[in-house]
Amino acid sequence: MPEGHTLHRLARNVDRRFRRAVVAAASPQGRFAAGAQRLDGTRLVGARAHGKHLLVRFAPPDAPPPLRRRPAGASVDGEQTLHVHLGLYGTFVLGAGEPPPVRGALRLRLVGVPEEAAGDEAAPWGDLRGPTACELLEPGEVEALEARLGPDPLQPDPAGAGRAAFVARTGASRSAVGGLLMRQDLVAGIGNVYRAEALFRAGVHPEVPGRSVGDAVLGGMWDDLVVLMRSGVRTGRIVTTEPEHRTGPGPGARGRAGGRAGWRDVAHYVYRRQGLPCRVCGTPVETAVMVGRNVFWCPVCQPS
DNA sequence: CATAAATGGCTAT
DNA sequence: TAGCCCTTTATGG
Numbered sequence: 348m349p350e351g352h353t354l355h356r357l358a359r360n361v362d363r364r365f366r367r368a369v370v371a372a373a374s375p376q377g378r379f380a381a382g383a384q385r386l387d388g389t390r391l392v393g394a395r396a397h398g399k400h401l402l403v404r405f406a407p408p409d410a411p412p413p414l415r416r417r418p419a420g421a422s423v424d425g426e427q428t429l430h431v432h433l434g435l436y437g438t439f440v441l442g443a444g445e446p447p448p449v450r451g452a453l454r455l456r457l458v459g460v461p462e463e464a465a466g467d468e469a470a471p472w473g474d475l476r477g478p479t480a481c482e483l484l485e486p487g488e489v490e491a492l493e494a495r496l497g498p499d500p501l502q503p504d505p506a507g508a509g510r511a512a513f514v515a516r517t518g519a520s521r522s523a524v525g526g527l528l529m530r531q532d533l534v535a536g537i538g539n540v541y542r543a544e545a546l547f548r549a550g551v552h553p554e555v556p557g558r559s560v561g562d563a564v565l566g567g568m569w570d571d572l573v574v575l576m577r578s579g580v581r582t583g584r585i586v587t588t589e590p591e592h593r594t595g596p597g598p599g600a601r602g603r604a605g606g607r608a609g610w611r612d613v614a615h616y617v618y619r620r621q622g623l624p625c626r627v628c629g630t631p632v633e634t635a636v637m638v639g640r641n642v643f644w645c646p647v648c649q650p651s
Numbered sequence: 652c653a654t655a656a657a658t659g660g661c662t663a664t
Numbered sequence: 665t666a667g668c669c670c671t672t673t674a675t676g677g
Binding site: 435 | 656657658659660661
Binding site: 378434435436437438451452454476477478479639 | 665666669670671672673
């Protein structure tokens with residue numbers, strides 16, 4: 348579900364399935380009817396993600412296809428950008444072939460219109476439900492949106508500028524690092540699971556002020572997030588435990604009648620494991636509300 | 652049935 | 665900090 352890795356994975360899949368396709372767009376629920384009408388019949392030219400935001404560009408169907416791929420984000424006249432934010436529980440389900448029957452609150456359905464020459468390739472479809480944001484943006488609005496997002500561990504950072512900015516800005520703050528990690532202007536794409544798990548793996552208590560963490564540890568956390576989130580994009584799951592720590596019951600095992608533990612039961616060190624023994628030292632995991640969300644930590648592995 | 656919770660974020664006060 | 669929005673799923677009566 349939707350932290351940054353979900354959106355990058357989604358952007359990749361939308362791009363793969365829909366790029367260059369003319370789409371039919373509809374909003375059966377009615378909340379995005381006007382936008383769907385504007386998208387209907389346009390051609391999808393590319394999809395990408397920044398943090399938890401999905402950005403999909405559409406061009407008029409008769410626009411000449413670009414000879415070369417433009418730089419990500421570059422936009423030309425007549426193009427519109429669909430901005431999607433899934434929020435807590437939004438989903439964007441993709442498939443190919445016959446779309447499923449419309450059911451529930453379907454905000455937007457995109458269906459690829461088969462080209463004359465495409466033969467019998469199954470047309471792609473996508474169903475969006477429950478998003479926090481689903482809107483069409485002008486190029487300037489896309490720019491404004493991205494201007495307030497910090498560096499994204501899932502975006503290429505060859506010169507290390509994103510990493511350096513994260514370390515400098517987080518390391519300058521007197522606020523608790525557990526709150527800072529949720530700020531999308533400091534680092535884009537981190538959510539409640541990656542926050543708790545990255546802090547555990549770094550051995551940092553969530554209440555420690557950003558300026559007390561230390562640049563080396565902050566830099567290490569960034570590098571760790573790059574690894575964890577790339578893995579999340581590949582697998583579609585957040586798994587932060589090392590193989591040797593994937594034992595014992597997890598949150599999902601409670602009340603389950605003796606069934607084998609699923610991947611969720613061993614995927615995390617502390618997230619939603621309050622009261623359960625720490626996978627490393629056995630101390631009960633603690634929890635508290637921080638910036639309106641539940642945080643989890645091991646009081647021994649993450650000393651305050 | 653009703654209610655709560657969930658990997659989020661905006662606005663008002 | 666509180667309230668609100670969006671939707672689905674799990675749980676309780």
